[in-house]
Amino acid sequence: MDDLVADALHGACTRAVALERAGRYAVRSGLRDGRLIALWPGVLVDRSRLTEPWTRSAAAVLSIGEGAVLADRTALYLHGCDAAEPAPVHVQVPYDRWPARRPGVVLHHGPTEPGDVVELSGLPVHAVDRALTDLLCGRSRRTALACCDQALATVEPARREAVKEGLRRRLLARPDRRGRRKAEQVLELATGLPESPAESSVLLVVVDGGFPPPASQYVVRSVAGCEIYRLDFAWEQARIALEYDGYAAHADRRAADAAREEDLRRRGWLVVRATAADLAEPARLLAELRAAFRHRGL
Numbered sequence: 001m002d003d004l005v006a007d008a009l010h011g012a013c014t015r016a017v018a019l020e021r022a023g024r025y026a027v028r029s030g031l032r033d034g035r036l037i038a039l040w041p042g043v044l045v046d047r048s049r050l051t052e053p054w055t056r057s058a059a060a061v062l063s064i065g066e067g068a069v070l071a072d073r074t075a076l077y078l079h080g081c082d083a084a085e086p087a088p089v090h091v092q093v094p095y096d097r098w099p100a101r102r103p104g105v106v107l108h109h110g111p112t113e114p115g116d117v118v119e120l121s122g123l124p125v126h127a128v129d130r131a132l133t134d135l136l137c138g139r140s141r142r143t144a145l146a147c148c149d150q151a152l153a154t155v156e157p158a159r160r161e162a163v164k165e166g167l168r169r170r171l172l173a174r175p176d177r178r179g180r181r182k183a184e185q186v187l188e189l190a191t192g193l194p195e196s197p198a199e200s201s202v203l204l205v206v207v208d209g210g211f212p213p214p215a216s217q218y219v220v221r222s223v224a225g226c227e228i229y230r231l232d233f234a235w236e237q238a239r240i241a242l243e244y245d246g247y248a249a250h251a252d253r254r255a256a257d258a259a260r261e262e263d264l265r266r267r268g269w270l271v272v273r274a275t276a277a278d279l280a281e282p283a284r285l286l287a288e289l290r291a292a293f294r295h296r297g298l
Contacts, residue, residue, distance in 0.1 A: 009122055011049035012059040018044050039063075040102045053077060053086035058123055060089040060105050067094045069112055069124045072138070075131035076147045078120050080154070083146035083197035084135075092126070108134075129163075133170045136186055137179030145186050146200040152192025160192050193217045199232055202244050202274050206233070209286040211293075214242060220267070229260065238296045241271045242289070270295060 015038075018027050027044070030036035039045045039056070040063035049055040057078060061068045070078060072090035092108040093099060101107065116130040126134070128151055135144045148167075152160045164187060171183050189207060193216035194200045207213055218234035218241075219227050233242040241264060245257070261271045270292045278285040 010058040011046035011055040012043055012062055014062050015042050015044055056089050060091050064091055064099045067097050069117055071108055071126045072134050075126040078125050079128050081147040081150040083150055136183035141186050142201045142204055145204050146197035148190035149192055149194050149200045152190055191216050198246055199244050201279050205282045238298055239269050240292045241269050244274045
């Protein structure tokens, strides 16, 4: 049984393979004592890895079988975009396949071109551009923008616009036109510059609130041209800065942040701060931004 688990695909294997390798008694024993879990029909999973995204992804593909490809958020998570939620597992199958639904698995039906699928650690996964295109046309604009930013962050800055143009072409080529306009608007905001998914969400909140898109990771320089500060977001002409205070990044440096903000004010900047609470209820943040713009006569 230990050899079976060691050789399994990310801790998952079909029941048939388990029986062939370990025998009926060993499989029954593993299920009885809890070392193995029958997660979905026809698939056994190492209990110690039950909650791992790679393990559940492998189990979903093995359970569904022919034509199954990991898609949407799951594909992006496996590609390294941790802004995507790893659960439930998203799987696409061809139109002519209608597997029974499984708890914890979201089934998508649609065509998959050969160039749309890559292999990651033994699993069939939609390529990044295919997965991003599907996610952009979905419901969660915040997740889509955050994943676009994370994907672009892995690309050389000089190539990012070309990557975005490729995504635009994919959007235009989609047979299903639903969500295309919304997807194009979200894609336009993606830069690869925000340093966290929360910062990407702040940008979307601000633009949805009616403000022009600010510059991301704006550099404040001295008279000599040396970098002094790097702002999360800035409206340069209005000299309004927007900083996101993530708890982990700022809880232990409040004094330093206050001194930095005071120095920015002396340099002519108005500083507005956003927190995680503003992502859930942005009224305070938007009101403070409006006040800052009015102060600038805008």
